[in-house]
Amino acid sequence: MPTLHVVVGSTRPGRLALPIAQWAAQAAEQHGGFDVQLVDLAEFGLPLLDEPAHPRTGQYAHEHTRAWSATVDEADAFVFVTPEYNFGPPAALLNAISYLHREWLCKPAAFVSYGGVAAGLRSVQVLKQVLTTLKVMPIPEGVAIPFVFQLVQDGSFQPTPPLEAAATDMLDELLRWTEPLQLLRKGLVPAQ
Ligand SMILES: Cc1cc2nc3c(=O)[nH]c(=O)nc-3n(C[C@H](O)[C@H](O)[C@H](O)COP(=O)(O)O)c2cc1C
Known part of the structure; x- marks a missing residue:
């Protein structure tokens, strides 16, 4: 079964990202198509990018980067759980995305976003733009949660x-995109 990472996109104490990601991970487990891992950025304690070499080189000076x-290497697909901060x-x-390069390539991603009236969607639009530079395939289907405070008790x-x-x-x-991109990463789909 492919591995799905549900990424907790906020590291703030008291973040809503954690209970929302826990729900998303549970939904993914019930879905049954993936091996699901909750990946909490806060546990990695990444400082602002402090690697001297470009991530494309894969030469990592720091243990936090290697971890x-x-x-990320283990993932076949991602669900990014994200708020929007100032749109x-x-x-x-x-920062966590910037740390790596090869580890992201040719993997599909979906988004669970939340916030006020805009449901975090402005954050998703920016993430899609950044992630496509790393050949992540963002899918349009997602979960957009408006007025999130009313739904956390x-x-x-x-x-x-x-x-x-x-x-x-x-x-x-997301599952529909996962297997073809696994084949692409294994070199089983001819390059155009
Ligand atoms: C720095 C900052 C900027 C924010 N900007 C927005 C915003 O642009 N749009 C929005 O809907 N909510 C905004 N909020 C409110 C967040 O939706 C709310 O605080 C949410 O809980 C943040 O997610 P988190 O708890 O997982 O960190 C902002 C919150 C913070 C702390």
Whole structure:
């Protein structure tokens, strides 16, 4: 089974990203198409990018980078769980993406976003632009959660039925992209 990383995109103490990512990971487990791992950026403690070499070289001077590289390497697909900060992605998430290169290539990604009226979608649009530079294939199906504060009670995310349905659609489509991109990474699809 392909490995799916559900990435907790906020590292802030008290972040809503964690309960929302826990829900997304549970939905992915119930979906049944993936081996699911919750990947919490806060556990990696990445400083602002401090590698002297370009990530494309894969030459990593620091243990935190090697640990992050080994983790992302294992993924066949991603669900990025992200808020928007000032209409963009959290700096911690952009920083974590910048650390690596080869580890991201030719893998599909979906997004669970949240916020006020805009449901974090402005952050997703920026992430899509950045991730395509790393040949990540962002899919349009996703979960966009408006007025998120109304749906978190006692540290637990309580999804509405439309959000649950959106998660299923997202995971179905993400799985559909996962196997062809695995073949592409193995060199089994001829280059154009
Ligand atoms: C620095 C900062 C900027 C924010 N900017 C936005 C924003 O542009 N749009 C929005 O809907 N919410 C914004 N918010 C509110 C967040 O949606 C809310 O704080 C949410 O809980 C952040 O996600 P997190 O708890 O996982 O870190 C912002 C919050 C912070 C801390």
